[in-house]
Amino acid sequence: MEMAAETAPTEMASSDMSGASERIGRATGTIKSVAGQSDFLTIDHGPIDGVGMGAMTMGFDIAGDVDLTGFSEGDTVAFEVKQGRDGSYRIMSICNTGTEGADCLDTSGHQNRTSGQPRMSRIGRRRVCAGLRLRA
Numbered sequence: 001m002e003m004a005a006e007t008a009p010t011e012m013a014s015s016d017m018s019g020a021s022e023r024i025g026r027a028t029g030t031i032k033s034v035a036g037q038s039d040f041l042t043i044d045h046g047p048i049d050g051v052g053m054g055a056m057t058m059g060f061d062i063a064g065d066v067d068l069t070g071f072s073e074g075d076t077v078a079f080e081v082k083q084g085r086d087g088s089y090r091i092m093s094i095c096n097t098g099t100e101g102a103d104c105l106d107t108s109g110h111q112n113r114t115s116g117q118p119r120m121s122r123i124g125r126r127r128v129c130a131g132l133r134l135r136a
Contacts, residue, residue, distance in 0.1 A: 023083040025050030026105060028097060031075045032057060038068040041091065043077065051083060061090045071096065078105045 029045030044057040060081065062068060071077070071094070079094040095104035 023051045024080065024092070025053065026078065026080050027053075028076070028078045028102075031071060031073055031077060033073055034068060034071060035059075038062070038071075041068070041071075041094075043079070045079075048081060048089075051081065051089070053089075061088060063090050063092050066091055066094060068094075078102070080105060 025048040027045045027048040029043040032042040039062050042059045046055045076098045078097050080092045081089040082092050
């Protein structure tokens with residue numbers, strides 16, 4: 001099987017349009033638990049601006065490029081979530097407000113504050129991958 005990079009304007013356009021309906025929000029809260037292989041957090045959070053969610057305690061999946069090393073139960077955090085097509089919310093970035101300050105998301109330049117590396121949005125990955133086609 002050979003992989004060839006080809007531009008696929010139709011696929012790329014549809015990927016661009018999918019971003020228009022995405023719901024992204026920010027909130028602050030306290031970590032109640034870190035589960036699994038650091039790929040799931042339970043957070044007692046305030047209202048999530050941007051997605052219309054009220055304050056509650058709930059679990060969140062973690063985007064693959066977010067590093068939770070150094071986070072533990074009881075940490076106060078600011079975080080950004082995105083609602084997926086399946087309706088679930090995933091943490092796209094997170095920072096420790098106790099050690100980095102209350103505005104840590106605003107000063108991060110949209111970086112994953114735990115690793116300091118710029119994060120590639122899920123949208124960006126779709127655009128890159130949309131141009132690849134497999135040939136038999």
